[in-house]
Amino acid sequence: MPSVAPWGAADREVPLVAREALEAPYVLLSFQHPEVARSARAGQFVMIKPSASSDPLLRRPFSVLHADPAADTFTLFVKPVGPGSAGLAALRVGERARCLGPLGRPFRAPSPERDALLVAGGYGIAPFLLLCRELGREGRSARVFYGGRRTADLQLRERFAELGVPLVAATEDGSLGHAGRVTEALEAHLDGASRPSELLACGPDAMLHAVARIAARRGLPAQVSLDPWMGCGVGTCLGCVVRTQEADAPRPRYRCACTEGPVFDAASVLWPGESESFARARGAAV
């Protein structure tokens, strides 16, 4: 039996119990893992690796897409992009993986006075299905802005429709929804919105930075889920740190994305190319 951490995580060898191929190369993988199934929150992740082989050496972080406490299973949304994700995507039902989770700080529910606007780029959609369910349980709704290069990058759209969550699509090739960037569709919505909003975003760094700029310009709170290279997932390797400047801190510091994130207050993140003094001024203004 694995021991379970006070924070609810456990390391287990878990069987793959279901595999659903979506439009290639995307795949949904469901594993049996009671602790993740019962306690994973939107934005949390697992560190997972299919074999004991030393190549690739490290586990990879994946956001939890769905958790089913009744079946003790959880589901990952995987796009094979490198050896870690490819090895995982190649697993067959019954084969096992080493899996530690749930890990990290989840998204905070936006304040009730604000509309929850979820902004996803590509497989950054992963945490938002769980988030929509969490908000739904509190009788709250959300709106999803989902962008990618082409229609095939926008998987799982119908799952949001099933939850009754409105979804605005954006594709750079114009094949679906708004032709252009997802942040343009977001801004068009914000221009016409009658209620204040909070932005919750997950996707490529450039998109997250754009969301952070929009939030700062419009004085909106924003949470971003970052995805740096991660070594351990538990705060021991210090490889995944993010430079942040909190409003009440005298100077910037490095925070672990695995234990103090992956969800950060967008205003606190020092984005690539930003000066520390600029971030400090912004932190003081928000």
Place this chain on the structure above:
Amino acid sequence: MSRLAVEFAGIRFKNPLIAASGTFGYGVELAGVVALHKLGGFVSKGLYLQPRDGCPTPRIAETPSGLLNAIGLQGVGVKAFVAEVLPQLRDCGTQVLVNVCGDTVEEYAEVTRVIDGAPGVAGVEINISCPNVKKGGIAFGGDPVMTREVVSAVRRVTRLPVIPKLSPNVTDIALFAKVCEEAGADGLSCINTLLGLAVDVERRRPKLAFGTGGLSGPAIRPVAVRMAWQAARAVKIPVFGIGGIASAADALEFLIAGCRAVQVGTANFADPCLYDALLAGLLDYLDRHGLQHIDEVVGTLQYPGGDA
């Protein structure tokens, strides 16, 4: 577990498996996930007098069977460690060693003084081999004169066992091992990471923001076994073998080559719960070879042509 108990530099470990510095945080991060009391001990992340930011990002890159890192010894500083972390480790059931760093010889001694007065510390590992800092680290461990100075300075201010961690980025590690022994070291840790460079070919830049980094993991194991073997032959004090250990067989390579105990490093990231399998594997080895105690394995390498 007494068949695996070892004495090293005056420290009694319940087994020869110690988690290596920089791969196990301050021992509290994995509480509940890893049963600390199953380990022989662990070595803290390197500590300076003051808190330290470390290197810019990216800090890590995966390489074939290896991990290249330039963390730059980010840490809370020795005073916060003593005040806030050590009390949490009071009943952890394993030996706590502290990895001591410094920009100057005086800082190494000062950090050691703080540790020497703190309860619950079994020994001091001296970091004279970190490749990812501009001062201290390998700047000291790559120079026998500076090595002697740092080890002597630390020796003078503590009665705790003193264990310098040696760099593999030298031509003759035996020379450094002897210098440490003469300067009063009680044991040695061999080896720290190998200096490496990984290139992002699209951007034509190093993959790590610091530039070069330290290579660890199974990729370095044969180099590590060779250097630990050379060091162990050169001195009478015991040696921790370190470098790419992920299985009982890996640990046995170092023990057979002459190391009294081993440290497990990068494998803590890939599989934090590997200690059960390692311990079972060591006991299985003793059974298969008709041995009573792990000490009977140490230094039994039958090297071709004899041990010159």
